[in-house]
Amino acid sequence: MSGTEKNLVFICVDQMRYDALSSAGNTVIGTTHLSRLAQRGMMFDRHYTPNQICSPSRATMASGLYPRHHGLTRNGIALDGARPTLWQMLKDQGLVTHAIGKLHYQPLLASGALDMPESLAYWDRPDAASWTGPYYGFDHVDLVLGEANESVKAGHYAAWLNRYHPDASGLYERDASLGHAASDLKEIWKNAIPASLHYTNWIGDRAVDAIRRYAGQDRFCLFVSFPDPHHPFSPPQPYCDLFDPAKVPAPTVVPGELDRMPAYVQDCDDPAQDAYIPAGSKNREQGFMLRTDSISDDTISKVIAHTYGSIRMIDDAVGRILDALGATGALDNTYIVFTSDHGELLGDHGLLRKGPPPYRQLLQVPLLISGPGVAGGSRTQAMTSHLDFVSTFATLFEAQAPVNNGLDLSDILQGQRTGVRDRLFAEYHPRADARVYNQTIITDRWRFTCYPNEPAWGELFDLEADPWEHWNLFSEARVQDTVAQLRDELHASMPPIPDAGGAVLGAY
Numbered sequence: 001m002s003g004t005e006k007n008l009v010f011i012c013v014d015q016m017r018y019d020a021l022s023s024a025g026n027t028v029i030g031t032t033h034l035s036r037l038a039q040r041g042m043m044f045d046r047h048y049t050p051n052q053i054c055s056p057s058r059a060t061m062a063s064g065l066y067p068r069h070h071g072l073t074r075n076g077i078a079l080d081g082a083r084p085t086l087w088q089m090l091k092d093q094g095l096v097t098h099a100i101g102k103l104h105y106q107p108l109l110a111s112g113a114l115d116m117p118e119s120l121a122y123w124d125r126p127d128a129a130s131w132t133g134p135y136y137g138f139d140h141v142d143l144v145l146g147e148a149n150e151s152v153k154a155g156h157y158a159a160w161l162n163r164y165h166p167d168a169s170g171l172y173e174r175d176a177s178l179g180h181a182a183s184d185l186k187e188i189w190k191n192a193i194p195a196s197l198h199y200t201n202w203i204g205d206r207a208v209d210a211i212r213r214y215a216g217q218d219r220f221c222l223f224v225s226f227p228d229p230h231h232p233f234s235p236p237q238p239y240c241d242l243f244d245p246a247k248v249p250a251p252t253v254v255p256g257e258l259d260r261m262p263a264y265v266q267d268c269d270d271p272a273q274d275a276y277i278p279a280g281s282k283n284r285e286q287g288f289m290l291r292t293d294s295i296s297d298d299t300i301s302k303v304i305a306h307t308y309g310s311i312r313m314i315d316d317a318v319g320r321i322l323d324a325l326g327a328t329g330a331l332d333n334t335y336i337v338f339t340s341d342h343g344e345l346l347g348d349h350g351l352l353r354k355g356p357p358p359y360r361q362l363l364q365v366p367l368l369i370s371g372p373g374v375a376g377g378s379r380t381q382a383m384t385s386h387l388d389f390v391s392t393f394a395t396l397f398e399a400q401a402p403v404n405n406g407l408d409l410s411d412i413l414q415g416q417r418t419g420v421r422d423r424l425f426a427e428y429h430p431r432a433d434a435r436v437y438n439q440t441i442i443t444d445r446w447r448f449t450c451y452p453n454e455p456a457w458g459e460l461f462d463l464e465a466d467p468w469e470h471w472n473l474f475s476e477a478r479v480q481d482t483v484a485q486l487r488d489e490l491h492a493s494m495p496p497i498p499d500a501g502g503a504v505l506g507a508y
Helices: 033-038 054-063 086-092 148-150 156-164 199-214 296-325 384-396 475-494
Strands: 008-013 042-044 096-101 140-143 220-229 334-340 367-370 378-380 423-428 439-441 448-449 460-463
Touching: 008 054, 008 199, 008 296, 033 296, 033 334, 033 367, 042 460, 054 086, 054 334, 054 378, 086 096, 086 199, 086 220, 086 384, 096 199, 140 156, 148 448, 156 199, 199 220, 199 296, 220 296, 296 334, 334 384, 448 475
Parallel strands: 008 220, 008 334, 042 378, 096 140, 096 220
Antiparallel strands: 042 367, 334 367, 423 439, 439 448, 448 460
């Protein structure tokens, strides 16, 4: 089948760990429809993002570039509109390109004078809801801005909800919770919005409508992006009640492990605060990482149960997308991708949400790909990255890839090769504390992280003995040769650039 006959449905979620999938060994969630996708295609068991924060990771997926090269190094910066994207590349190949959901290529808190459709200020305009693109290579967009109760402030979903269900917006609020909200963590409640009106189903509905509209008429690239399971942890019924908190797996915490980490890990966000920065307020570090010392085990179990509920809700929406592709006859000639921008700590290490330390729980994410030439039920141990989507789909769609930092995985998908690289790199650019700028190299044996602005800090994990990174070896005398070797290799490949990135236009 030539590239002129294929479609792409690229499904992205926000803040979902690799080990959330049934096909990755999770025995509790029951991601039935994502397992259907895995049975149709390939499961990537070592797929990583080069940045554990939303906007930089999403811009990497779209551009194939490290954040230092595409410029969106941290939330609050906009992706350059002239930057070539995967979406523009496929549009140039004649595909209709349509995005539904969360994009996060522009700051939510950018000034209205900047005319940015992903900013709250843009939606103060009376004509905002009638704007649908073009946007970063998409012919058409249906935007969801933010998560949970933030989603009703601006964007196409908010405009739809306020027009057709004007009394429903307040149901997203914590004060409307269907059950007792936790007193030791502000960001957990049982969402009162009916599931039929929740943005996850709104996105799924529009994806199904788009497939029905395009299939048989146009070749299409559909980017379907769900804001969940990103915090706050607040799915609607029945999903908030699907999992008994007493029966979900407890987080893995090794006593004393955080004492071996860089000192900033001791100074995290406040569970009593919203994980959101209102305009004009003091900056807080990206990810709003929390220590769980002051949060009860009962509350953490509810966080995990709610996260699992949000994932199940997404899984049900994915099932409807797969059914629509099947019903329209488009399934066999459509590449389907499922991934996440980054992961979630979910109580592991005694930490919650995400933040500067590039733990495996944050950098390793799910990746499933099915489509023409991909053997059903296959798996790969190839070390792959969000950097690789542009080059891979350039080959599969017979397009000319823009210059990028990624590799072509098409031979992996077609079973012609088993590996593409033997190390990966990551880089974190901070928002509030310059000391936490960090760079990472991952090999088969080691994950090493250095802090160029604070050289006494560092992280070294033996991935053979400690695969989920609970015991930092950085300060131990016996590994200093390894530390020096990995630091030299890291800086030869990625010299430190703490100030890389475009202009900061907003905090988020």
